[in-house]
Amino acid sequence: MIWRENLKIGIEEIDQQHQELFKRFNDFIEVVRSTDYSQEAKKNKITKTVDFLNEYVIVHFDAEEKIQQKHNYPHYEEHHQAHEDFKSDLANFKEEFEKQAYDEDLVQEFSGRILTWLINHVADEDQKIANHIGSGNNE
Structure with a gap:
């Protein structure tokens, strides 16, 4: 499993969502590496x-961005852009993956x-969000 306890940021809702993301991504990696499937x-x-x-x-x-806004996180815009870039990357991979036969190199590179x-x-x-909230700099 890719998830490690030291990745927790101390915000229960976000930590649970991170664990689910890592679980699903772990499943993805196992399928990619498996020789048991056609x-x-x-x-x-x-x-x-x-x-x-x-x-x-x-x-x-x-959910993460609502917490950032609630606590006036000073790096919200950059964080939001990182999220948008990730969503775009995921959508681009999906589009590329669906329009061709199974491409091991594409999948390995993406994973x-x-x-x-x-x-x-x-x-x-x-972690910077958690540090900001924990520091009391959220008024």
Whole structure:
């Protein structure tokens, strides 16, 4: 499992959503790496996971951004743009993935890029939100 306890930021709703994102992404990675599925089965499983992620990140990012606004987070605009870029990247991958036969290189490249983004974003950028809220600088 990719999720680690040190990725928690101390905001229960966000931590639960992060854990769900990491669980789903972990499932995605397992399918990509598996030799137990045909390419067609892999494509179907990956499509289902990407569909879920496309929907879930909207819910999660909205919740996270509401918390930022509530606490006057000073880096809201940059954080919001990072979320928009991630959603765009996910949508671009889905479009590219659906219009061709199963492409192992595309899937491997995407999974590595998204995994890196998720870990770095949660460990660094989201932690800054928690630090801001915890510091009392949220009036």
